[in-house]
Amino acid sequence: MLFYGLTADRVKRIIRNPKRIENGVAENTIAVMNSVGTKNKPTEIWAMYAVAGPQVKGKKFKVKSFGKKIIISAWRYPGVSPAGKQIPIPTDIMEELKKEGIMIR
Numbered sequence: 001m002l003f004y005g006l007t008a009d010r011v012k013r014i015i016r017n018p019k020r021i022e023n024g025v026a027e028n029t030i031a032v033m034n035s036v037g038t039k040n041k042p043t044e045i046w047a048m049y050a051v052a053g054p055q056v057k058g059k060k061f062k063v064k065s066f067g068k069k070i071i072i073s074a075w076r077y078p079g080v081s082p083a084g085k086q087i088p089i090p091t092d093i094m095e096e097l098k099k100e101g102i103m104i105r
Contacts, residue, residue, distance in 0.1 A: 004076045006045065011074045014047045020083065024048045029072060033081070044077040 001011065018032035025031070029050045037043035052067045 001074055004045075004074070006074050006076070010045070011047050011071060014045055014074075015049060015069065015071070022084070024050075024072075026050075026072070033077075035080070042080050044079075044081055045074070046077055046081075047074045048072045 001007070014032055014034045017034070019035055020033045022031045022033070023029070025048070029048050031046055031048045033044050033046045035042060035044050049069045049071045051069055
């Protein structure tokens, strides 16, 4: 967060009031975004989190969560990211993550 100039309060505000919600890159995670910057130089601030505890699932992502939110990552994206496109993870990296027990699928 220090590298991107983000504070804990800013990340919490993005999680509470996101402009856009996507599925996270890792399984069972949610990525949320707010846009910042100027019209000539737009920037997005993203946060990815997981929910621990009981959850109610929606069509695309978890709609209501009653558990604790675990913040995994927060970053700035220069420019405007494409909406709704899943970031592909190479198969060799996915297999390695499964072997290590980090990803379950």
